Amino acid sequence: MLKTSTTLGAPTRRGFMAGAAAGGVALGLGLGGRAQAATPKKGGTLRVGYTQGSTSDSMDPATYANDFMFAISYGVFSTLVEVAPDGSAKGDLAESYEATPDARVWTFRLRDDATFSDGKTIKAADVISSIRHHMGPDSKSGVKPLLEQIKDIRADGEKVVIFELEDGNADFPYVFNDYHLTIRQDVDGKIDPESRIGTGGYVIDDFEPGVRVELTRRDDYWKEGRAHFDKVVLLKVGDPAARMNALMTGEVDLIDRPDLKTIHLLKRNRNVKIHTQNGTLHYTMPMHTTTAPFDDVNVRMALKHAIDREAIVQKVLKGYGTVGNDQPIASSMPYYNADLEQHSYDPDKAKHYLSKAGLSTLDVSLHTADAAFNGAVDASVLFAEAAKSAGININVTREPNDGYWSNVWLQKPFACAYWGGRPTPDLMFSAGYAAGADWNDTKWDNARFNELLLTARSELDQELRAEMYGEMQQICATDGGALIPAFGQYVSAMSTKVQMPEEISEMWDLDSVRFIERWWMA
Template identity: 25%
Template sequence: MMIKLSFAPSARFARRLSLGAALSAGLVMTAMTPAEAAKTTLNLGMSVEPTGLDPTIAAPVAIGQVTWQNVFEGLVTIDQSGKIQPQLAKSWEISPDGLTYTFKLQTGVKFHDGEAFDATAAKFSLDRARGADSVNPQKRFFASIASIDTPDAETLVLHLSAPTGSLIYWLGWPASVMVAPKTAADDKTTPVGTGPFKFASWAKGDKVELARNDDYWNKGAAAKLDKVTFRFIADPQAQAAALKSGDLDAFPEFAAPELMSSFDGDARLVTRIGNTELKVVAGMNNAKKPFDDKRVRQALMMAIDRKTVIDGAWSGLGTPIGSHYTPNDPGYQDMTGVLPYDVEKAKALLAEAGYPNGFTFTIKSPQMAYAPRSAQVMQAMFAEIGVTMNIEPTEFPAKWVQVIMKDRNFDMTIVAHAEPLDIDIYARDPYYFNYKNPAFNALMKKVQETTDPAAQNAIYGEAQKILAEDVPALYLFVMPKLGVWDRHLKGLWENEPIPSNVLSGVSWDE
C-alpha cells in the first residue's frame, strides 16, 4: 500500500522560494549584462609618439608600432617567431635563376576606403616605394626590382635585375606594406590599409584611436577588440602610475627597467621580459677626426665594460654584443671578445694613434632613458683613458633625424637600432656612420646572391667579424622587451622580432 503525502508550503516559505527564484533569475540576468561581458576595448601605452602614421615614408619605429599589422598589411608578414608567413599574397614562386617572383594574391580584399586590393594596387604600392621620387625609408629593399607585370587581378610578377636573397623577408617589413592608390598621399595623417583595424582619430600629443574593421577580409584573423587607443606617455613614472591606476591596460615596451619590481604583488598586472632586435650602439662619425682612425675607435671600445653599461643604463637587463647583430639573428657569433674591456690596451692604442693625452668630443644623446644613462656610464669610463666626452641632449626623432641622419653634423651619438637583420646599414652610402669598407660592402652584395640559409649565415659571420674589428660604432647591448599588462589580456607578443604591437589576436579572458 502506497501512501501519498502532500505538503502545501507555508506562505512564509512560499515567499522565500519566490525570492530565491527571483534572485537566481537576477543572477543569471546580471551575468549576461554587457557590464559583465568581456571587455572589447584596449588602452595601450607607448613612450614615443609617431611623427606620422605611414611607415612607407618615414623611418621611426613608432609608426609601425601603431599601424603595422593593425591598419596596414603586406604581401607577406613576419610572425612572432620571426618567420615569414603569407598575407595579401597567398603564395609565390621564385624562378631558378632568382630573377622572377610570381605572387598569387588573395581575392575579395578591400582597403578601408572600399577600393579593391588587387595586382594593380600592389604594383602601385611597390612602384611608389621604388620610384625616383620615393622617400621610403627602406628604398634599397626595392632597388633590384626592374619591372612589374600584372597579368591579371590576382597575379603580380616582379622581374629583378639581380638575385635578392632577402626580398621576401623585406616584403614583410612595415616599409613594404600595401597602400590604397586613391588615398596613399594622405596616409601620414589618415592611414588607409587592408588590416583588421581602421584608423579612427589622432589627437596629437595624446593618443591615436583605431576601430575594428568589420569588413576585414581574413575572417580567421579578425580583430577581437572593438577599439584600441594608443596613448603616448614619455615619463616612466607617469607610465607606471597609469598602469597601476588602470588608466592603461598595457605597456608592451615599458621604458623603466628600474621600476619593473614596483609591479610585484600587483594582483591586476603581470610583467614579461622578452627578446627584441633593439641594438644599442654608439655610432661615430667615421669621416671626422679622430674617429677616422680605427685605433681610436678600438681604444674607445676597449675602454667600455659592457656589463657595467647594462647595469647602469638598464638595471642589468640586456645582452652584451660585439657587433651589429643579436643572438636572435641567424648566423649570430659572439664578438664581445674581439675588443674586450682593457683600459691599459685602450690607452696604448690612443698613444699609438697620436693621442697620448686623450681628446675631447661631444655625444648627441636622444631623450630615451637608455641613451643618457648609457652615455653617463661611458663618460666615466672614457675619463679613465684621458678622453673627455661632453653629453648634449638631442630631441628624438625630429632634431636627431635632421642633425644626425641628414646633416651628419656630430662626433658620436647613441641610439637603439630596432630593425631586424639590419647589419647592411654599414654598406649604405650615405648613412650617418660615414663608414666605408669595400670588403664589407662586397659581403652585403654576396649575401643577396643566394637564398641558401647556410651560405647566408656564413657570410653574415664574416660581416660581424669585420664590424667587431673596425668598430664604426661602439657595440653595447641588446635591450630586452619589458612588458607590463593586465593579467586578463591575452595575445600580446612577449617577444619582438620586428618593432610592432600586433593586436588582431588580442582579447580579454574575463
C-alpha cells in the first residue's frame, strides 16, 4: 500500500489519482498552504450582504439549498475533508485516510484534538450518525445520491471510520467536502438536525431564517491559523441595488453577486475592491424531460440553438464568463471534453429540430428570477427575443425571489438556475444528472449515461476514465434537458479591509464558501 507522510501535506489531485491507480492509497492530510499575501490577524466584525436566503431555511443539513446556509454550515460545523486551492482533498476532521487497492474500502482516521463547541471530542459515532442522516429511503437530502454507493459504515474504535462501497471509487474522499455533510453529535445513533453545536470556528448567537445570522468566534477552536474574525453577521439583502448601496455606505463589508450592469459604480469607490474567481459556476435553464413538450429531444435541441450565448455573456455577464455548451463540466476540471461541437445560435437549425418534432412553432413559459442567478431575468428576456427568429415564443414569467429555490426550482418544467459545480465529474453528474437524484432538475433518465456513471466511477485506468467522461458530456449536450448558456466568473465586492490568502479555492464563490474561517480583517 502506497504511503504518504503527513508532514508532506496532501498530494495534488493528479498525484492522488496516479497513486490510486497504482493500487492502494494512504494519505496524510495537512492544513497548510502556500505563502499568504499577508499575515492573518484576529479581530473585527465581518458583515456580509448575501443575495440568497429563504424564510423556509432550516438548520437541518439535509435541507441546505442556498449560499446563506452553506456559509453557516462551513462556519459553525466541519467536514471530514476540504478541497484546497490546488484541488486536492485535504483534511478537516480527518487526520488521514487510506484505501484498499481496488478503492472499495476507505478508512478515515479522525483528529485527536478536534472538539465540539461544548467541549466534547469528535468520535467515529458522530461521523457515522451524521452521514446516515442523509441516507435511507426517507431522506430528501441533496447529497443522498452521492451516498448510495456506500454499502456499509462502521467504526473501528472511537477514532476510525470505515466506509465499504458497492464498487471502487477513486474520487470518494471528495464527497465529504459537501456542505450537507458537516458533522453533528451522535445521540443514540442519530443526530439532532436542528442542533447548533458544531466543531467549526464559530457558534451561533442568533439565527433568523432568510434574514440574518450572528456568529461569534470560539476561543477554544482547535484548528490553528483559522477563524480570525471576532464576529460575523450574515444578512439577506436580495435586492442588487440595496446590496451594492450597503457596501458603498459601509453598512456591510462584503457582498456576493454585485449587479454587473452597475459594477462600474463600485469600481469608483476607493474603499471597495472587486474580486473575481474562475471556477465551475454555470448558469442553467433546466427543462423537465418528463413534461411535454420538453420530453421530445428535438424540442430540447431546438431551444439549445435558439439562444444567443454570446449575447448573454456580453450583455448580461458583462464579459465575466464564457459560453456554455449544455454540459456541466468546466474546462478547468479533469476529463473536460474539448472536442465537443459547440452549440451556437442558429435559428434555421432550431427550426429544423422543431420540424423533426412535428412543429412549425413552439410556445413555452420560462420561469425566472434574479435569485436564480445575477441577471437571470435579463438573460431570459434576451433568450425570448432571440428565439422569435426560430418561431419560438417564450413567455418570460418573473417569479418572487423569496422562496424561489423551494417553489420554482425543481417544481416548474422550464426555469432558471445555477450550479456551483463540484470538484470532480463524478460528483457533478451524480448530484444533478443521475436518474432519480433529488437534485436532477431536468428529471432526465438516460440509460447509457447512467451505465457510464457507474462504470467510470470505479475505473482506475485514467485513459478509459477520460473516454467515459467525454462520452457522458456528449450525451448531456445532445440529449440532456439542461440548457447551459454560460459559465460565469464568481464576482464579489468588499471593503479594502477584508483580506484573504494569496491562493484560495475557486470551486465555488467566496473561497468555496469557506471565507468565514479563512479570511480576516486588516
